[in-house]
Amino acid sequence: MEAKLLIAVPRPLRTLLTYVHPTTNPIDLLGCRVSVPLGHGSSIGVVLGLADEQAINQYKLKAIKTLLDREPLLDAHLLELIQWATRYYQHTIGEVVFTALPNALRDGKPLPQTMTWQALHKSAASSQLKRAKRQADLYQWLIQQNVPCSASTIHTHVGDGWRQVLAALIDKGLVQEQLSLSQAGLPYLGTVTPKLELSQQQNTCLEQCRIWIKAPNPQPTLLHGVTGSGKTEIYLRLIEDALASHKQTLILVPEIGLTPQLVQRFTDHFPEQRISCLHSGLNDTERLQAWMEARSGQADIVIGTRSAVFTAFAHLGLIIIDEEHDTSLKQQEGFRYHGRDLAIKRAQMLNIPILMGTATPSLETLHNAEQGRYHYFRLEQRPGKARQPSLEVQDIRGQHLHSGLSKLTLQALERTLERNEQAMLFINRRGFAPMLLCPACGWLAHCPACSANMTYHARKSRVICHHCGTDEHAESHCPACNHPQLMTQGHGTERIELVLQQYFPETPIVRIDRDTTSRKGALERHLETVRTTDRLLLVGTQMLAKGHDFPNLTLVVILDVDAALLSSEYHALERFGQLLTQVAGRSGRSDKPGHVILQTTQPQHPMLLTLLQSGYLAFAQQLIEERKRWQFPPFSYQALIRAEAAEMEQALQHLEQLRAVIPSQTGVSIMGPVPAPLEKRAERYRAQLLVQAENRHLRHICLTYLTSQEKNSPNQKSIRWSIDIDPVELS
Ligand code: ADP
């Protein structure tokens, strides 16, 4: 019998293509890859559905060339999630499907067979491994596992260089290599590491979560715990529960590379379970390995960044999202999905619990909790002796600053170092200074490709555009008037580091930003220095705001955040409150009290005062009120239509045409088109149009007008346009 199959191909098409294939069981083909004829060539595709028999009789349909998979790569739930995401984000189906597949499977290569390794009990082992600590560790671990282990779990356990360690054990006849068979999760026998005793608050929270999770249709749960309140401990206990009932857990985190400590805590707590990490540091093969382990049920716990939301699982039972508010959970190009929102959808489709933890919930999540759509639990205290840090606002108007630092700040740094403690200076800008200019004629180093200044990097003696990456030698003479000296304005991390070196020549200084951590292992080395040096100064960008635990850090100085307070972008204040709270939360995490200094020219800003005097929750509630007054999200639903072209006029005109396609409707307002805040990036002019609707349905209808018009205004090389649903920034 011949079946008509609906197939997604990796092209910018909004529809599925229909092909025929001889089979009696077409259902079994859903989620399999195929090779199909397309145009004059052929393409890979994924079977997504069965075609309606009547609807397509008028065409002579082509047949599938080859069926590439013997079993579906994507199960029915994932296919449903993919279809939902395609509709919700108004994106092309092919791109969504192929985003969900690991890179290594996108070109039609067969699903490889995975190898596993198992330790053999040998009495001679201890003498054979006497002088090889890493081999001995791995051997011991493999013995404990007592089942064949996969590459990625061994990688997670051993770290870099695992292949050599493993190869040595195989050579010595202590480990056996074999083809893997998919299997159910390991029986969970409890951990051997001593556990922390939970505080009373943590216990109450855990018990509450357990009750909620057992409900037949569990609602999402927001765990709003101040920084350092022990949210991770709650995650660990809930994962124990999932393991005990043979379920897998997916943990989504914003950026794994930035928080190696977090992964370590999971591996320490679950020494016998198999944990796979999916992060950007993996190559395609490693990523595929981790994906297949989740799919076969070999991995008990999967920790990954946003794209891990599409991981196939054999028996997923729990999803945890750490730092729910973090915008890096949202993809900012191409298929612009939000990892958190898709995870919530996935949990709902599977009817499994999802827990979101953060110290600074996003306004939309907090609003959902306040409306009763999510369960809500607060952890207001740090366990043990740790307390929330005290905050001090320093008015720097009219003050003489030493390369950005006030006299009071310098004194506070000195006192901290005298006590043999650590201080951290936060400034959200890398490089030496954001401006390099000529004092004689006013020339300014400007990016030739963007409407932005170049940032001066003193170490490398270069000017770099942080938007497009243009990187040029920094002139020593003014290119306009040949004046022999250029000057800088403003500060970045590099400059702060330099001034600290001058004031505290004896003190070790660690700078953490994208420039100092680009090499593999560099961040780990820096963090190790911070862990092992009592008396130290730490300088860095928002990379420092993320979940790090520095027990000896007692002073945090926050520089140059005034721009966020004064920004007209309505997301800016929310982000400011989150960043400030997260950065401040790095201090005073053990028994020593923490202190935070905020240098600002806006000490009377009402929202700043609310944040400092009443805390993040009151601040966020006030912002929610404001959003309500202005009918901004979460009280309305936005889509940002972006266009870019060689000329601003073209981009604007294109958006004008798109705008004209949407009939005016009550409940919908359309703003723009206007030039984007960064008007030009990498030689392209950028404009935007904001669609704001009373509800999601109306928004969807409006956008359908646009997408159905696409044939008349296709994405040409000269003009590109895209839809961003629930934008997290309007730039
Ligand atoms: P969060 O995830 O909320 O920022 P963590 O789970 O990282 O907090 O906990 C912060 C610190 O407090 C960690 O060093 C952790 O080991 C410690 N901690 C957490 N819970 C307890 C507890 N019940 N008793 C003692 N220390 C705890």
Ligand code: ZN
């Ligand atoms: Zn000049």
Ligand code: ZN
């Ligand atoms: Zn540029």
